[in-house]
């Protein structure tokens with residue numbers, strides 16, 4: 001059975017050109033949950049907290065996944081691609097050998113609410129060709145029942161396959177449960193996973209066969225194999241469920257680069273300085 005090994009509340013910080021974010025993974029509290037390197041929540045109704053966005057910056061060695069609940073974000077990158085993320089859409093970007101991109105809010109008022117997840121790549125895929133999947137909300141499969149709604153960003157659930165193709169085996173679900181209803185998920189053996197509660201609060205099995213409550217804007221790290229059962233409290237619950245097959249390789253990270261060794265990090269930084277980061281090897 002799956003249980004909760006730890007509950008972690010994010011750290012308020014800023015990134016890009018001063019966007020206020022809640023860093024859930026990739027902080028001093030928790031560096032990573034293999035294969036997940038980072039999870040940021042941006043959730044603010046004040047334009048001053050997000051409007052400066054994320055001007056052009058590089059990445060190498062992993063994938064960035066942006067999931068918008070509310071708001072619009074324009075992205076452009078060094079491969080010549082561009083797109084507009086809107087409510088309920090996803091961008092799954094493989095930085096691979098190197099990409100320079102910008103992620104800029106395209107609204108001047110109202111709520112901007114979304115998530116950026118970084119998924120690591122194994123050594124033999126870190127230098128693969130950059131690519132991205134721009135997935136509009138209507139193309140994300142949904143499982144609707146009397147209990148609520150599950151949106152399948154990636155992976156398998158209920159015999160349905162999620163929208164994104166992934167290089168690392170991961171499952172990314174947005175789960176919404178009506179008051180008093182539960183949610184079951186079969187965790188593949190050996191995978192790591194967590195839930196991040198973004199609205200309401202959830203009850204999950206804790207350690208020593210007791211249950212524990214995961215409050216809003218907290219992450220519960222899951223341990224063990226088998227069935228996960230999450231129950232919403234009286235007002236219902238909404239949460240992200242992330243699960244993935246661990247890569248199990250050394251992680252060397254420095255800002256926007258995530259490689260296996262320090263030498264590879266220095267090479268990435270040097271390539272960026274020389275303007276050759278986005279050249280294909």
Ligand code: MN
Pocket residue numbers: 054057059064101103
């Ligand atoms: Mn980025």
